[in-house]
Amino acid sequence: xxxxxxxxxxxxxxxxxxxxxxxxxxxxxxxxxxxxxxxxxxxxxxxxxxxxxxxxxxxxxxxxxxxxxxxxxxxxxxxxxxxxxxxxxxxxxxxxxxxxxxxxxxxxxxxxxxxxxxxxxxxxxxxxxxxxxxxxxxxxxxxxxxxxxxxxxxxxxxxxxxxxxxxxxxxxxxxxxxxxxxxxxxxxxxxxxxxxxxxxxxxxxxxxxxxxxxxxxxxxxxxxxxxxxxxxxxxxxxxxxxxxxxxxxxxxxxxxxxxxxxxxxxxx
Amino acid sequence: xxxxxxxxxxxxxxxxxxxxxxxxxxxxxxxxxxxxxxxxxxxxxxxxxxxxxxxxxxxxxxxxxxxxxxxxxxxxxxxxxxxxxxxxxxxxxxxxxxxxxxxxxxxxxxxxxxxxxxxxxxxxxxxxxxxxxxxxxxxxxxxxxxxxxxxxxxxxxxxxxxxxxxxxxxxxxxxxxxxxxxxxxxxxxxxxxxxxxxxxxxxxxxxxxxxxxxxxxxxxxxxxxxxxxxxxxxxxxxxxxxxxxxxxxxxxxx
Numbered sequence: 355x356x357x358x359x360x361x362x363x364x365x366x367x368x369x370x371x372x373x374x375x376x377x378x379x380x381x382x383x384x385x386x387x388x389x390x391x392x393x394x395x396x397x398x399x400x401x402x403x404x405x406x407x408x409x410x411x412x413x414x415x416x417x418x419x420x421x422x423x424x425x426x427x428x429x430x431x432x433x434x435x436x437x438x439x440x441x442x443x444x445x446x447x448x449x450x451x452x453x454x455x456x457x458x459x460x461x462x463x464x465x466x467x468x469x470x471x472x473x474x475x476x477x478x479x480x481x482x483x484x485x486x487x488x489x490x491x492x493x494x495x496x497x498x499x500x501x502x503x504x505x506x507x508x509x510x511x512x513x514x515x516x517x518x519x520x521x522x523x524x525x526x527x528x529x530x531x532x533x534x535x536x537x538x539x540x541x542x543x544x545x546x547x548x549x550x551x552x553x554x555x556x557x558x559x560x561x562x563x564x565x566x567x568x569x570x571x572x573x574x575x576x577x578x579x580x581x582x583x584x585x586x587x588x589x590x591x592x593x594x595x596x597x598x599x600x601x602x603x604x605x606x607x608x609x610x611x612x613x614x615x616x617x618x619x620x621x622x
Numbered sequence: 623x624x625x626x627x628x629x630x631x632x633x634x635x636x637x638x639x640x641x642x643x644x645x646x647x648x649x650x651x652x653x654x655x656x657x658x659x660x661x662x663x664x665x666x667x668x669x670x671x672x673x674x675x676x677x678x679x680x681x682x683x684x685x686x687x688x689x690x691x692x693x694x695x696x697x698x699x700x701x702x703x704x705x706x707x708x709x710x711x712x713x714x715x716x717x718x719x720x721x722x723x724x725x726x727x728x729x730x731x732x733x734x735x736x737x738x739x740x741x742x743x744x745x746x747x748x749x750x751x752x753x754x755x756x757x758x759x760x761x762x763x764x765x766x767x768x769x770x771x772x773x774x775x776x777x778x779x780x781x782x783x784x785x786x787x788x789x790x791x792x793x794x795x796x797x798x799x800x801x802x803x804x805x806x807x808x809x810x811x812x813x814x815x816x817x818x819x820x821x822x823x824x825x826x827x828x829x830x831x832x833x834x835x836x837x838x839x840x841x842x843x844x845x846x847x848x849x850x851x852x853x854x855x856x857x858x859x860x861x862x863x864x865x866x867x868x869x870x871x872x873x874x875x876x
Contacts, residue, residue, distance in 0.1 A: 508721075512729055519680065519707045521700070566720055567765060569720055
């Protein structure tokens with residue numbers, strides 16, 4: 355066995371990383387093509403409220419974070435479709451508001467501690483066996499829903515107006531996409547960290563779009579890029595003692611630059 | 623594409639009114655379109671053409687009145703699926719969307735197929751036929767971002783045809799098509815109308831070409847100004863009523 359895998363915590367980190375690397379870019383692709391790229395970041399900040407609540411109450415923070423992100427997802431979609439709040443300022447409202455609420459909750463409890471900080475930047479040493487089960491269950495749910503409703507989500511993502519004209523309830527699919535994004539964010543935060551989840555949902559997708567020649571290829575390439583980034587990032591962060599989230603995202607950015615270069619070479 | 627009782631009109635519009643606040647956009651619109659017609663809806667900008675189309679499609683709710691599609695209320699999703707729609711923005715659609723022509727055209731089958739069902743041989747054949755009829759079969763593997771405005775327009779038409787609709791509605795379809803190709807485009811729609819036995823409704827401001835190609839004309843300027851054959855419509859009294867000043871109809875070839 356590789357030296358890196360002789361520790362239980364690294365085995366758990368790799369398993370969790372593997373699942374996140376598949377789930378995040380799949381849902382991320384739909385978010386990017388719908389121009390919801392900032393949604394993941396917003397939901398990530400909202401999930402911090404759940405983390406803070408979980409740390410104070412002793413409930414698994416992945417579960418409380420999922421709850422907070424789901425409630426916020428519904429709120430964001432309602433406000434967005436009601437058009438009471440102008441454009442994407444609804445995202446700014448939730449993003450900064452939830453960060454404020456999270457810090458208030460944490461300071462009212464024990465104050466900022468190392469555990470809370472590990473959720474901000476991600477940490478490979480903190481994945482518990484219970485986390486693994488939660489990540490596996492939620493991740494499988496997201497992937498199963500995406501597979502079953504692929505053709506509907508594709509159509510609504512391509513053109514919402516056409517979907518409505520054909521009698522489809524586009525608003526329900528919008529809400530579903532945001533809910534799935536909320537779940538993906540919650541399961542990714544252990545390893546990637548709340549502040550960097552958005553990057554894992556967006557960068558591999560944008561990278562894939564440089565080379566892919568169809569929507570299906572975009573999904574496959576995005577998962578491959580994400581797997582390389584997460585696995586590579588975990589190995590590098592272990593040997594060089596770096597924050598896992600940051601290392602993973604830097605790996606994803608390097609891949610993006612390589613793919614952009616390949617695309618330019620192809621053109622020439 | 624239809625196997626319907628031909629006596630039932632494709633579209634029936636009954637006393638439709640639409641207003642935003644105090645502003646009346648459409649007033650007492652009543653007319654019907656028989657099956658298999660090639661109809662042009664024309665009128666000045668702001669005359670309510672696109673609004674009427676959106677009401678027919680159920681995208682906008684009429685203030686009052688009734689719409690029937692093939693004899694049934696347009697409220698039902700199954701009835702909506704009998705219409706293929708090509709929106710005004712088709713030629714300027716999202717060019718970044720990373721999908722191939724075939725993926726987009728296949729998505730036209732999605733509402734017809736319903737939830738939890740996957741594309742089968744029948745769907746693949748319908749997609750192939752729609753691509754061939756629209757003359758873009760050779761482009762099927764190409765990304766949408768690599769197409770010209772005119773080609774994207776045809777993808778939207780093929781997408782609508784893939785669902786095997788009874789009625790095809792196009793909103794200002796020639797906006798991004800160069801003048802030289804416009805006649806050819808309207809003739810292509812005419813051939814669809816005949817060969818596929820499809821009711822084709824186009825919204826256009828191009829009176830000249832529309833009058834030459836379509837079998838009947840609906841003129842809208844908030845109210846219904848006229849509904850009849852192009853020959854009836856070309857009379858100056860209607861043009862004046864429609865555009866509010868002396869407008870002469872001069873036929874010219876592009």
